[in-house]
Amino acid sequence: MAEEKKRRRLALVASQGSLDMAYPPLILASTAVSMGWEVGIFFTFYGLDIINKRKLPTLKVSAVGNPAMPPPFPSVPLQGPTIIGTLPGATALATSFMKGWMSKANMPTIQELIEVTLDGDGRLFACTTTMGVMGVEEEDLIEGVSCLGAAAFLDFASEADVSLFV
Secondary structure, three states: OOOOOOOOEEEEEEOOOOHHHHHHHHHHHHHHHHOOOEEEEEEOHHHHHHHEOOOHHHOOOOOOOOOOOOOOOOOOOOOOHHHHHOOOOHHHHHHHHHHHHHHHOOOOOHHHHHHHHHHOOOEEEEEHHHHHHHOOOHHHEOOOEEEEOHHHHHHHHHOOOEEEEO
């Protein structure tokens, strides 16, 4: 009888809720479930915005304090992200650029990545402690999210082959 191969496990922590920070954990999670891995993402602090049904459709990118943000107009000198980010409409512009880049690269939306993850039996966990801190109620969360404390997630993560804070 052949020995059964253990299913690999990925444990992710998502603590930031901007559009650009929603992609890394969800790309990793959707890829891992597509490869047959067991996946769990623990959403905490502002990361809860990614799984908040009211906030998910309006996630934004802020250019303020993001030194990696490319200038929207490469030919115009001295337009660092902090300078541009202070202008009215900069967040909307940065968000529009990000959505455009992702669309041009044929990347799925955040909602689509969530659906792929859930369809592949990936698990989305909302941190119960920070739900209280951030004023998030269970009914605020998208369908498919479980509420979990830090100790329970640590039990899940303790058996992970890969654990990441993204």
